[in-house]
Amino acid sequence: MSFVIYDLETSGLEPQWNVPLQSALIHTDAELKPLGELSLRCRLPAHIVPAPGALLTTGIRPEQLEQAPLSCCEMLGVIARALEAWAPATIIGYNTLRYDEEILRHAFFTHLLPPYATSLNGHRRADLLTMVRAVAMLEPGAITVPLGATGKPSFRLGDVCRANGIALSEDEA
Structure with missing residues (x-):
């Protein structure tokens, strides 16, 4: 048994209009000893207008949106590959089922990645909230x-x- 603990920082609250801008994932064993870790940032896609409240909440400055090392598509690809490689695991976070999962699912779908990656390959999901x-x-x-x-x-x-x-x-x- 293993866990993938994750969190996303996004461009806004609505999954259909926003994308993840930062993600952090930690893969642990059953005793919560780290097995792998990802901390990723991506550039804001040209068609997305970030919500000012989201930037204030996340602390992401406008210049960081242009200077991030990955494109949104690249970051989502890294996340999808990690979820596949770390399967099966319990995917867990704080308020992830009602928020992060919806953002991630929609972003995966619009970027032609498996939208149900957190539910495939034997993964289970849980929400700390x-x-x-x-x-x-x-x-x-x-x-x-x-x-x-x-x-x-x-x-x-x-x-x-x-x-x-x-x-x-x-x-x-």
Whole structure:
């Protein structure tokens, strides 16, 4: 058994209009010992207009969009090959099933790569956000979920990490 833990930084929120600009993937064994790692950045495709909010959230500066080492197509190809090479694994991330997977699937489709690469070759998928919510509901004392500015529980990755003794700034999250 192995895991592929990943995250994407994108040009915006809508899968049909946006693409990944950065990706980080770590392949680990069952004890979470790293077996492989990718940290990739790509140039913004000419037909994509990035959302200003996405650039503020990710910290990607406009000049970085032109200076990245890979084209979007090249980066997606590297990701697709890694997912194939690292199979079978459990593909996991924080809010990946509702966001990153949709962005990645649409980008793979539009670049003629296997859109269901995270579901093929024996891969399984899991989402840490869903797991954190389940643990908070079923075993409330097992994890601390902080309250946000509105007084409601905050499940933002940085907030949950810091509330549970993991020093992770919002930028790092």
